[in-house]
Amino acid sequence: MSGIDKSMSLAGEPPKALNGGQKASVLTGMVGLGIMVLQLFNLHFGNNTLWLSISLLLILLGVAWFSYASYEHKQEGIKNDGVWFKSISSRGILGWMTGITLTGFYIVLYFYPEYLGLVQDGDNRGLIALFDPLSKALSGNPASQWFVYGTLYTLAILAFGIKFMWKYRHSSYQRIRTLSVMFFQTAFAFIIPEIMARLNGDLPYYDLKNMWPLNYYNFERYRVNGFIEAGDIGLAMLIFGVLSIFVISPILTYRFGKRWYCSWVCGCGGLAETVGDPFRHLSDKSKFAWKVERWVVHSVVVFVTLMTTAVIYSYLGNDSSKYWLTKTSFLVGVAVILTAVFAWAMLFKRDQLQKDAQYGAIGYFVIIAVFLGMHFFSGEGNIFLFKSSTLRTSYSFLIGSIFSGVIGTGFYPIFGSRVWCRFGCPMAAILGFQQRLFSKFRITTNGGQCISCGNCSTYCEMGIDVRAYAQKGENIVRSSCVGCGICSAVCPRGVLKLENGPQEGRINSKDVLLGNDVDLMELVNKK
Amino acid sequence: MQHIVIIGNGISGVTLARHIRKLSDKNITIISAESEYFFSRTALMYVYMGHMKFEHTQPYENHFWKKNRIGLVHGYVKQVNAKNKNVLLSDGKTITYDSLVIATGSKPNKFGWPGQDLEGVQGLYSKQDLEKLEQNAPNKDQCKRAVIVGGGLIGIEMAEMLRSRDIPVTFLVRETSFWNGVLPKGESAMINEHIKEHHIDLRLDTNLKEILPDENGRAKAVVTDKGETIKCDVVGLTAGVTPNIDFLKDSGIELGKGVKVDRLLETNIKDIYAIGDCAEQQEPIGNRRPVEAVWYTGRMMGEALAQTLCGNPMEYNPGHWFNSAKFLDIEYQTYGWVFSERTKKDYESHFHWRHPKEKISITIAFHKETNLFLGINNFGIRLRHELFDRWLNEKRTIQYVLEHFKDANFDPELYDTYEDDIISKYNADFNQNIRPKNKSWKRILNLH
Structure with missing residues (x-):
């Protein structure tokens, strides 16, 4: 002012x-x-x-x-008075100082633990x-x-x-x-793994709620061996690890949207929703940011898929008589799964994907081409010219440390609380893909009640321009939505509701909103 | 190419421009003196309260206008020259048009109170008003007390704004209970209580007599019709709004309270139209007032007029009435018509339920004889617009509405629900035996 x-x-x-x-x-x-x-x-x-x-x-x-x-001493209700005046929550001096301190802490933690x-x-x-x-x-x-x-x-x-x-x-x-x-x-991230370590020293540290690709290291040789050597319980955990990504998470995401994980279970999400709450409004809502988000996060998915495949590939053998899973059969298996997912999306959901379909296709073909390359040009332990372990260390350095820790949390007071979840988390991207195409979850817009005030967009930690949908009377079905429910809470007119309902009519684009002439609405909204 | 000039970049003018662009390639120019880009007027309060920055109130990014070839002119229209089909700006420029749309909105009412133009006296409508309030009442040291005159939606918003900076507020309300010209008495009483909970000094049945100046010509106190003098640094005038049409006085356009329009939203002069707050219907539509200063109606007029201007003449024909507001922490929605005791129709009967502890209540209006559902006011509970619109279309009874009330709940998941309490109160009040049906997605989405 x-x-x-x-x-x-x-x-x-x-x-x-x-x-x-x-x-x-x-x-x-x-x-x-x-x-x-x-x-x-x-x-x-x-x-x-x-x-x-x-x-x-x-x-x-x-x-x-x-x-x-x-x-x-205050009445129950929305407590956002002065959020944009306070130094800590409006990128003022306190905000910057906090950001720099946190970032410094992460650098020491990851790279110089001896100082601690x-x-x-x-x-x-x-x-x-x-x-x-x-x-x-x-x-x-x-x-x-x-x-x-x-x-x-x-x-x-x-x-x-x-x-x-x-x-x-x-x-x-x-x-x-x-x-x-x-x-x-x-319980799951802090106490149970420690107690499991006490009960069975051979078990690798396992936070059961973390699933691939968030724990991208889960299927590395030392861990897989560790699980198998730890006997039945270890094997059960390994199987759980595979089931959680292929069975459990798809069912829950279908039923509730990805919020069941991202804002109810996940540790990164947990930190963002609690410590990060005073910074949620700092996320970038521009169309440009959305574009960057889609490119970056999906590139991470491609990267992590390749990296994990390469890592497992590198320690498998060629002789099927020694172990049923060989290099070639593994590679073919992964390719078949990816092809099935890609074909399903293209056949049944192409109309919902529109332009994104092209990007999906690019990602898919990059992965398959690399697989072919892997098969024909890789020697022992090498993927093309790189060692698979190099791929893995660069992923763990770039994505696991720099992105999720230093930038993801250290920059809370500058870029908002969900930078990692939005731009970097491959798990969020995979769940988001499913949420967009195959889930009952949506944020329903309440008829024509939106007044375009912008509270929903401002307080969306994922940088979704919620208002852009609400003011058109359109439901919000976005892959990045973590379902925190704050847009609905801050809406002064009761316009938004997170809910799980039938897939029919979930996506409903409108130009003329409820409340106007019925003939006009029919004329304009029929597609 | 045909040139459409729109005066005013509020929700009406902007909705119109967007829809014209969707339908056609016509040249579009929007003229506004208030702000460079469209913003949501209803969100201004949140800027003062620090919930948002001004830029967050702008629903479209700045590049939107260029991309959609909607010309923006930052200027003040002094005069409309219908004969030459042009408008004259205060900087001397003229802009010619083929069609002209007046969408200039409202301005705060002033009823000739002595002192109403002093420094420190202001309304709360425009971006400039917001800037003025930031000057007049930056904190509780410079503004030791504010007096707000007029108990409507803007008044209570202004009180909430000032309270967010701990500024003591005295709230003069002409009526004997807050907004009881619109709300039935139970609801109006509940809002009275809530206003006091927020430490706002609510003075019911009290009118402003005059505003006293200090030696510098600033407001220093108000005098009420009860003979009391209240010291203050800021006076907020929020006794309603009136169409902002002074610049049209000599234009030949027929004016009443607002710009007179027919159902096609055209004025008495061909190719000149008016929409939004400043338009006045020659005949009121249904129970609506001839001038409706409401966000939603402005938008609907924009949607309708775009069709007409693009060769598909379409009367402005609003559907069932709905509205919403927020009184401090209490959300309010309404669907259909619920009148207050003062304005109630002969045939209108009310069913009222209020939560024993929380500030949650509903009032349903229905036809005394036929039990036809007429409308609902809901406070502290969110309800589905789509369902009530459908039930009003289908001419359902109050019994039907209550039976299916669970379908209409729009509160966030995991909230307490009150349908059973509400229905048992209705059964007891009217000696009925309605059993609520479980929520059905099939019914809600009208799936077959």
């Missing part, structure tokens, strides 16, 4: 200002965080168990208290040593940088989950969904 800010107050003004409770709770949480930071400098407080507990509890308490102080106190042979030091007691209690092993990260990640989802539930206390959809992500993170 053009108004001159005549206020000299450093603390800002409503709705930017913090009240007393909020200030005290920030102090509490920062003390908790401060204990960890001090640990980085190898100050020995002694008694790690005690100090870790104090630190974690203070952080949890600080965030919970902050939420209470923020929302307790990781010692390969011997006792950990610094921050990681602080977490040793907890790690030993759970799995029996000393902590690693990943254990520290996992603990903080879970703590963040729990603490900010509480905040989110306070903020949306009027919405049972939001409350229950948040409980769900808090549960899956704590």
